[in-house]
Amino acid sequence: MPRENLSARLRQVRRATRAQRLGTEGSARELILVAFGVPVITLMVLVVCVLAVLLMSGGDMSGIANVISACWLAIHQVPLTMNGVTLGVLPMLPTLLVAAGTAGFASSASRVGRSPSELAAIAAAAIGGPLVITAMALAVLMDGSSDMPVAAPNALLAFGCTIALHGLATAAGVVWRRRRDLAALTSVTAADRRGFRFGLLAAVALLAAGSVLVLVRLLLSFSDVGQLLGGGYRFDGYLGLTVLSILYLPNVIVGATAVLVGADVHVGAMSVDLLSVRSGPLPPVPLLAALPDADYGTLGVVGFVVPAAVAGYVGWRCRSLDPIAHVRAVGVAGAVAASIIVLLAWPAGGQLGEIGATGVNVAAAGVFTLGWVVVVGLIVALIYGCLPSTRRARLQIESGGEDSDDLDTWLDDSGYDDDYVVDSRDEDGSWNEDGSWDENGSWDDNDSWDENDSWDENDDASGADADDASEYEDSDVDVSDDESAEPDGGAGDSATGFDDATVLDDGTVLEDATGFDDDGSGVDSVSTADAATRSRGANSDPLGSQM
Structure with a gap:
């Protein structure tokens, strides 16, 4: 035995050394x-x-x-x-x-x-x-x-x-x-998680809108794009200009996104925003044909609909019955979206040779993105807080109703439905701490106790009530303690299958429970362990029939 133990330990050491x-x-x-x-x-x-x-x-x-x-x-x-x-x-x-x-x-x-x-x-x-x-x-x-x-x-x-x-x-x-x-x-709170998630969504939505704007401008300036590509003279020149435009495409998309939120983009002496355009010399790159050559005047204000819609959607998805949590989520979303736009706008520009400084006004792009998301989100939060449904929900919580915490709201916003437990109790009853049903309440009709089926002093084990009693005998519901369900006399005992055995709340049976056979002769002995098991099963899973 000592030699075997030593061999086993050596094998374990070798395996540990090899694994390490x-x-x-x-x-x-x-x-x-x-x-x-x-x-x-x-x-x-x-x-x-x-x-x-x-x-x-x-x-x-x-x-x-x-x-x-x-x-x-x-x-x-x-x-x-x-x-x-x-x-x-x-x-x-x-x-x-x-x-x-x-x-x-x-x-x-x-x-x-x-x-x-x-x-x-x-x-x-x-x-x-x-x-x-x-x-x-x-x-x-x-x-x-x-x-x-x-x-x-x-x-x-x-x-x-x-x-x-x-x-x-x-x-x-x-x-x-x-x-x-x-x-x-x-x-991290649920409000912070919502804010971070929808801040990412806001940045992606703004960049997608900028991509659509660039595509529309290229389609409208298709003839100018063809003329600039013609400057390549040969196939390798056409290919080089095309590849160059593709490589610079993210730069132009970031610039279009900055224009949509209200910032300006400049290429040397030329500058562009939603309300005005100042012309200037441009390098002969086909992608730059997307830049407008004339301003649209008041029509450019329509472009502000895009960031307003994105910010409104973010503000609505960050909603919460707690106004502080709602505002916090909106603030986090604005900070995340503005940070992403700034991180992308910073490398999108620089010095362009003799033409001069080119790129996005980074500070304006970040501030305007933050302003759109936060200001519009706060307006949405104010409107949501004044809705009658929101007020009723808050009053229900204050009066002791079911509270909907931030995590539950966050899961619901994510499309995850965790409300799969159906509570069948009525307005007059409630569950006790030990898992039993309060006598002031009643069970519903689905394998449960109904006030129309309850025992009273005038009921016996015959007729319609006997069927109800046999139904309770087959179920796992413990009715031995319920005074409202306890019949008087032996008829009730034969119907229910239980005698006067005492079953405590924790499932302990103080004495053997006996019951009569279906034919009324003889005695079926029900052991203490079986009765305790049935009692514990009934008390431990009051919603078992509904799950």
């Missing part, structure tokens, strides 16, 4: 994947695209490393200077794709069960890997700056943009994956 070693190796591989998965994929795509462009244009292959390095920095929104001209307006589509990839890798690695130290290691890996590639890109540009037109940017700015992009993406992925744990840890 495999877990360490798996964690190391996962960290490497998080750190260099997105950078490697991005570099591979850049190599293919740069090679295709150089082959189609007949360019020199000697500077491919410098071009790839410049593209990597451009993806991270690092302004580039070429021949003394600064290009700060960089396409957002590759940036959004890289951010989505980083968030996806970080989210998959931060599964449930990870400790805070492991989550910190995942965040460090997700940021550290791209920083290594950024350092290599800066080194390549500094080494070849004398031969290539692209100058090396500020190193601190390049590192800062890389940390900001991948840090925000990593935080978004980890928070989204562990959102339930974080909500439980920080005691």
